[in-house]
Amino acid sequence: MSELNNIALKILSNGKGILATDESTGTMTKRLEDVNVPSTPENRLLFRETLFSSESMKNCIGGVILYDETIKQTSNLKKTIPELIFSSGAISGIKVDTGAKILANSPDEKITEGLDGLRERLKKYYKLGARFTKWRGVYIISNKYPSKLSIHSNAHALARYSALVQECGMVPIVEPEVLMDGNHSAEDCFNKTSEVIKKCFEELILNKVELAGTILKPNMILPGSNSNQKITNEEIANLTLKCLKESVPSEIPGIAFLSGGQTEKEATKNLNLINLNNNTDFIMSYSYGRALQQSALKFWSKDINNIKGTQDIFNHRTNMCTLAAQGKWSEELETK
Numbered sequence: 660m661s662e663l664n665n666i667a668l669k670i671l672s673n674g675k676g677i678l679a680t681d682e683s684t685g686t687m688t689k690r691l692e693d694v695n696v697p698s699t700p701e702n703r704l705l706f707r708e709t710l711f712s713s714e715s716m717k718n719c720i721g722g723v724i725l726y727d728e729t730i731k732q733t734s735n736l737k738k739t740i741p742e743l744i745f746s747s748g749a750i751s752g753i754k755v756d757t758g759a760k761i762l763a764n765s766p767d768e769k770i771t772e773g774l775d776g777l778r779e780r781l782k783k784y785y786k787l788g789a790r791f792t793k794w795r796g797v798y799i800i801s802n803k804y805p806s807k808l809s810i811h812s813n814a815h816a817l818a819r820y821s822a823l824v825q826e827c828g829m830v831p832i833v834e835p836e837v838l839m840d841g842n843h844s845a846e847d848c849f850n851k852t853s854e855v856i857k858k859c860f861e862e863l864i865l866n867k868v869e870l871a872g873t874i875l876k877p878n879m880i881l882p883g884s885n886s887n888q889k890i891t892n893e894e895i896a897n898l899t900l901k902c903l904k905e906s907v908p909s910e911i912p913g914i915a916f917l918s919g920g921q922t923e924k925e926a927t928k929n930l931n932l933i934n935l936n937n938n939t940d941f942i943m944s945y946s947y948g949r950a951l952q953q954s955a956l957k958f959w960s961k962d963i964n965n966i967k968g969t970q971d972i973f974n975h976r977t978n979m980c981t982l983a984a985q986g987k988w989s990e991e992l993e994t995k
């Protein structure tokens with residue numbers, strides 16, 4: 660087993676998942692302003708370190724994705740953020756793309772940037788304690804999108820990013836997110852997501868990326884958020900499994916889903932059904948942002964010094980997700 664494969668397995672084994680707290684300052688400001696908390700560096704740190712010092716970090720969270728600001732911050736407990744995360748047994752990761760920009764010659768679509776100077780930035784993040792990274796490509800669905808251009812350009816960028824990350828001794832998370840926005844059907848999502856993922860692996864292989872040292876972070880197969888299609892959670896789980904079984908090479912050790920706008924409960928329930936029906940060799944876990952933080956953030960915003968109350972909510976959420984990553988979640992446990 661290679662060192663990179665070891666890291667990937669350590670992050671995702673035994674029902675552990677990833678806490679995605681890599682919102683850029685712009686996105687985090689929006690999240691905080693939505694709950695009437697001023698977006699200062701101190702408040703961003705306070706919320707995040709409240710989560711990072713929660714009890715459930717030890718048993719549920721294998722990796723935390725950080726943003727550039729956070730990985731350089733020192734917690735109020737006088738540890739650097741990577742030290743705080745490491746003390747609970749989890750591994751620090753870092754978002755290294757610099758965001759999705761308008762794709763030239765297809766202005767409705769986006770291409771993720773950040774390759775220039777990436778090798779040098781990666782070395783700095785490694786020194787700060789990061790052992791895995793994230794890069795997110797985004798794709799929209801409509802009858803003409805995602806275009807071949809968007810599918811090809813984003814796959815190319817994801818592959819070049821992954822190769823550089825592995826060269827630096829870290830595990831790349833490859834995140835091709837086919838957005839839920841739109842009125843498309845689940846079948847459309849299945850077809851487009853399959854095409855996107857297949858192209859990503861074609862490029863990863865061309866770039867000689869070690870697949871055993873790579874984690875895939877895909878969307879689940881869902882109808883568009885404005886679609887009238889009614890589909891059961893079982894159907895979502897089965898379509899998602901079929902897509903991944905057909906599109907992902909068997910060398911990939913683990914898949915960690917994004918929540919992508921699903922509610923906390925939906926994201927948990929769907930993950931549980933995916934694991935109950937898992938007919939692949941892949942570990943199927945989570946790398947949730949909103950579906951791990953939403954309730955905790957809402958509670959915290961009412962009294963930002965109520966650390967214990969915020970952590971209780973976060974602990975419950977992470978426990979539910981870790982049960983779902985093992986197919987052991989139930990409605991009864993959810994509401995207990």
Ligand code: 13P
Nearest residue numbers: 679917918919947948949
């Ligand atoms: P969500 O789970 O909120 O979709 O965030 C995951 C993520 O890291 C998006 O890049």
